[in-house]
Amino acid sequence: MNTVAIAGVGLIGGSFGLALRAAGFGGRIVGVSRPGTVRKAMDRGAIDAGVSLEEAAAEADLLFLSQPVSIILETLEKLGGKLKPGALVTDAGSTKRRICECGVKQLGAGGFLGGHPMAGKETTGVEAAEAELFRGRPWLVTPCVAENMGSAPSPELLMWLKRIGARTVICTPEDHDRWVARSSHLPQMLSTTLAEWLGGREDREAILGAAGPGLGSMTRLAQSSWEIWRDILATNGDYIAEALREFHAELDQTTGTLASGSLEATFHAGADFAARVRKGK
Amino acid sequence: MNTVAIAGVGLIGGSFGLALRAAGFGGRIVGVSRPGTVRKAMDRGAIDAGVSLEEAAAEADLLFLSQPVSIILETLEKLGGKLKPGALVTDAGSTKRRICECGVKQLGAGGFLGGHPMAGKETTGVEAAEAELFRGRPWLVTPCVAENMGSAPSPELLMWLKRIGARTVICTPEDHDRWVARSSHLPQMLSTTLAEWLGGREDREAILGAAGPGLGSMTRLAQSSWEIWRDILATNGDYIAEALREFHAELDQTTGTLASGSLEATFHAGADFAARVRKGK
Known part of the structure; x- marks a missing residue:
């Protein structure tokens, strides 16, 4: 070479x-x-x-x-x-x-x-x-x-x-696209949807005024360039839609558990995986 | 004093x-x-x-x-x-x-x-x-x-x-609880649900192996202490459930737009609000 x-x-x-x-x-x-x-x-x-x-x-x-x-x-x-x-x-x-x-x-x-x-x-x-x-x-x-x-x-x-x-x-290219749909593209969709939704609310100024550091990290990805994401959505939209549907069901479960029981196990499992994500960095 | x-x-x-x-x-x-x-x-x-x-x-x-x-x-x-x-x-x-x-x-x-x-x-x-x-x-x-x-x-x-x-x-205490349900508690639920869901998948090792910096920021909050969140969920569960339902509908809309049209406007609106969150810091 x-x-x-x-x-x-x-x-x-x-x-x-x-x-x-x-x-x-x-x-x-x-x-x-x-x-x-x-x-x-x-x-x-x-x-x-x-x-x-x-x-x-x-x-x-x-x-x-x-x-x-x-x-x-x-x-x-x-x-x-x-x-x-x-x-x-x-x-x-x-x-x-x-x-x-x-x-x-x-x-x-x-x-x-x-x-x-x-x-x-x-x-x-x-x-x-x-x-x-x-x-x-x-x-x-x-x-x-x-x-x-x-x-x-x-x-x-x-x-x-x-x-x-x-x-x-x-x-394989298929595995790559399936994994990044969940590890990268879904997180982007959540960040963008969260920021777009809050920004469109009538009480957005109050929400901004009450924002702690957590909102900063969850909306960081929402600042990503549309030029990059246009191409990603155009070439991985099917797997991203699949990941969104799966996460949707998962969010239903969180909402149900919040109403009927304790989210303790959910929090501990989430904290464990989050620690692994950071250790892997 | x-x-x-x-x-x-x-x-x-x-x-x-x-x-x-x-x-x-x-x-x-x-x-x-x-x-x-x-x-x-x-x-x-x-x-x-x-x-x-x-x-x-x-x-x-x-x-x-x-x-x-x-x-x-x-x-x-x-x-x-x-x-x-x-x-x-x-x-x-x-x-x-x-x-x-x-x-x-x-x-x-x-x-x-x-x-x-x-x-x-x-x-x-x-x-x-x-x-x-x-x-x-x-x-x-x-x-x-x-x-x-x-x-x-x-x-x-x-x-x-x-x-x-x-x-x-x-x-008012009511406004406070309503705002933080959206600015802080919902972001926490999204981060925890995302980390817990990915960590429970069979392909979690592959997803960890393919994780970029974006997953790090979206799972940062998932590391929060359950001891703090147990109390928050117990005393603001009604407003958090309301925020989860609202976000759920919003995510449906993102999924629909992904399938049928362009998310360009969603991305730009999200980026604008995300910039305001960071400027407000």
Whole structure:
């Protein structure tokens, strides 16, 4: 792996460049982004140069697409037939079924491997990029065809993911989308629905005036960018709807238990899992 | 106001003592707590001495009950008929209807004024107390009988709340309980239900493995102590059930819109309110 190209040098793409460098990658790292972003990414040391997508395709041994889902799909369409022989394309898209389907169609099962680093922070852009962003965090890797599930895909990529500190999890695109529907997309829907509902109430000023720190954490995700979520909802809506229905039933149970008995067991079980979520971080 | 007594010198009670001192209160501050807590609170400078509840009642001009709701109710029962003439009792209990009812019954409408500082942090105990805990945060004050709503209750207490930086909001116990059911208790139920549900699933290990930072913020509240919430649920269960039913309908609407149209407006409205919650902090 001599040349890595990063398409979309924002928080994730920029951090990937910085992380590779910090982990000892000695090859060339090029970036595909708008001129202003390329300049900032070069200043930060995340990439060595800015190139066009065509140049990246001709030069790179690994192409990392860290863009919103809809742009990844567009980029994959453009890359079909343009890659250097033996090159691998991977991505950081938030959903995997549609991207993997498109990747295999455009690049073949050996040319594309889905990926999703479960890392991020509130500030975006290459300015916020950091070499340690992926350390200790899961990085889901989704081989796109069933026969590739058994063997470790792309040992060289997996080695670099390990070197930058990510905890690699290999799974199918379907499993990925089902899990993140519950671990990430449902929490987003709850946060957004809570904030939208409270903000639309007549007594919203009073509720704001009475808000403690708890409301702050439960509405943090509601600030997420619609541009990102439009793509996620469009490509994982079926599993998200399933998760919403399941949670709905669970909330019914909480409401019933509140009326008829004690929520002590519910609280203890919730506290146990919440502690595990935080320990896993 | 020469002597202030704080019953329950934990995070809130200890911070109140530190805040009064930092704001220039020159009188005596005594604490009612277990011997170990009293010692730590004296070391921190939050109180001058430890006393029994009877001694506090005989000596204090202001008694601040910063205990769990059920203990506040017990303390109010014990204080009936024991106060120094002209003394005022106030509290920091998480719900207000039941406490105000009990306070007026035991101490008369002039002897008790409900209160609820909307401040806190993840660590508890007097070790975590800080003089600045209440600065910029709402402190809800609930006169317990309707005729006291018009005039400013207890100008001296309100002056000290202002001096320690709290944003005083005067409202009825009913309004308080209705607002916090939505701003605080419903968010807690969502966090607990989410964590309990995910933790009970067969694929919980996979979900943990795929968890991003979003799940961390949405399950933070689920770690709250059952001892606190048992009392809140017991004294505000009716309004919490009402809030759960309302949110349930709202979640139905989100699910429907996800299936049939675009959640763009929902996301933007949610982001706007979430920004206001954070600005209000």
